[in-house]
Amino acid sequence: MNRTLIANPWLAAVEPSPIGETKRWVLGRSFPADRPLIDLSQAVPGYPPAMALRKHLGEFLLDPAVHGYTPILGLPILRETYAAHLSTFYGASIGAGEVGITSGCNQAFCLALMSLAKAGDQVIVPRPHYFNHDMWMRMQGVEPVSLDFRPGSGAVPNAEDAAKLIGPRTRAIILISPNNPTGAVYPRATIHAFYELAKQHGIALILDETYKDFLPPGERPHDLFADPSWRGTLVHLYSFSKVFALTGYRVGGVTAGANLMAEIEKAMDCVSICPPRLGQEAALYGLCNLLPWARGNTEGLKARADMLGDGLTRSNRWRLVSIGAYFAYVEHPFAGQRSTDVSKRLADEENLLTIPGDMFGAGQERFVRLAFANVADDKIPAVLERLERFGA
Numbered sequence: 001m002n003r004t005l006i007a008n009p010w011l012a013a014v015e016p017s018p019i020g021e022t023k024r025w026v027l028g029r030s031f032p033a034d035r036p037l038i039d040l041s042q043a044v045p046g047y048p049p050a051m052a053l054r055k056h057l058g059e060f061l062l063d064p065a066v067h068g069y070t071p072i073l074g075l076p077i078l079r080e081t082y083a084a085h086l087s088t089f090y091g092a093s094i095g096a097g098e099v100g101i102t103s104g105c106n107q108a109f110c111l112a113l114m115s116l117a118k119a120g121d122q123v124i125v126p127r128p129h130y131f132n133h134d135m136w137m138r139m140q141g142v143e144p145v146s147l148d149f150r151p152g153s154g155a156v157p158n159a160e161d162a163a164k165l166i167g168p169r170t171r172a173i174i175l176i177s178p179n180n181p182t183g184a185v186y187p188r189a190t191i192h193a194f195y196e197l198a199k200q201h202g203i204a205l206i207l208d209e210t211y212k213d214f215l216p217p218g219e220r221p222h223d224l225f226a227d228p229s230w231r232g233t234l235v236h237l238y239s240f241s242k243v244f245a246l247t248g249y250r251v252g253g254v255t256a257g258a259n260l261m262a263e264i265e266k267a268m269d270c271v272s273i274c275p276p277r278l279g280q281e282a283a284l285y286g287l288c289n290l291l292p293w294a295r296g297n298t299e300g301l302k303a304r305a306d307m308l309g310d311g312l313t314r315s316n317r318w319r320l321v322s323i324g325a326y327f328a329y330v331e332h333p334f335a336g337q338r339s340t341d342v343s344k345r346l347a348d349e350e351n352l353l354t355i356p357g358d359m360f361g362a363g364q365e366r367f368v369r370l371a372f373a374n375v376a377d378d379k380i381p382a383v384l385e386r387l388e389r390f391g392a
């Protein structure tokens with residue numbers, strides 16, 4: 001008799017990753033030379049890591065002493081360097097013991113959530129949401145409470161609206177800025193308003209700043225770390241993946257007060273023992289040597305965003321809702337049609353691979369996300385041309 005193991009019902013109830021689903025839309029297809037596939041689905045840099053970094057790692061790997069475990073929360077020298085980087089960037093004092101290195105920012109979020117919320121608790125998350133955040137909460141039995149942005153806000157949520165959602169089971173509010181999926185850069189006043197709201201109610205503000213390095217130079221997105229009591233409210237998440245083009249290395253960071261960091265360390269020990277050594281060495285080299293290189297890439301990406309944004313603004317059919325470091329969030333022109341159907345047709349008819357708004361939460365049927373960071377500048381006119389031609 002054949003038996004089937006019964007899966008955890010919380011896990012089984014969660015839909016698969018949208019990235020995998022959309023990639024399957026074009027799996028096995030071939031594309032003509034005059035209309036190649038343009039992949040706007042996933043947030044990846046359009047360039048490899050710096051050659052100096054690759055050469056450094058090649059030499060590093062020859063050392064037989066560097067292939068073992070590291071401390072659970074990362075190499076001390078990397079934690080010290082990262083804490084110093086954050087302290088300089090935010091104009092505040094952050095200690096090495098208040099940062100931990102993780103296997104990517106997704107893991108940083110998973111560990112932070114585990115340390116703050118249990119099954120049956122609630123966490124407020126702006127919608128459209130980053131799908132991995134929503135997926136992980138549901139897998140843990142934590143209820144996401146959706147916070148929609150107001151029309152005309154540029155996809156920026158409002159703290160007054162969030163206040164109405166806080167209840168006895170609320171444990172945290174999540175913010176991502178610059179945002180995924182919308183690209184929206186939240187104003188400093190907005191970030192501070194959410195922080196004060198969380199502080200007032202004794203809950204956490206989980207602030208994901210994966211894309212902070214793609215903000216204009218000299219602009220500090222907030223002053224939350226200047227508050228001496230930040231450790232009682234703020235949990236900060238970060239990724240080295242985008243800024244140093246290390247997506248496959250899986251290296252991120254989490255910053256929190258010492259008490260919470262001790263809980264995060266327990267979870268980290270169980271899920272991966274320590275972050276991958278190679279990723280840690282890459283992040284350390286990047287922080288020490290590649291910030292000017294990264295700034296040059298940021299300027300190039302800003303020019304690409306301007307090119308795409310200008311084209312979408314001139315469109316009579318597609319409405320630009322928001323655009324930022326890696327993403328544009330647009331309203332499609334097909335009233336009454338689900339964005340999943342629109343994105344599938346874009347893949348079939350125009351060889352444009354996008355993520356439909358449906359995959360970022362309920363009520364997003366009118367929207368499509370364009371991840372343009374990995375699309376070369378000379379492909380942006382083709383993207384705009386295909387969008388305008390589609391369904392016209």
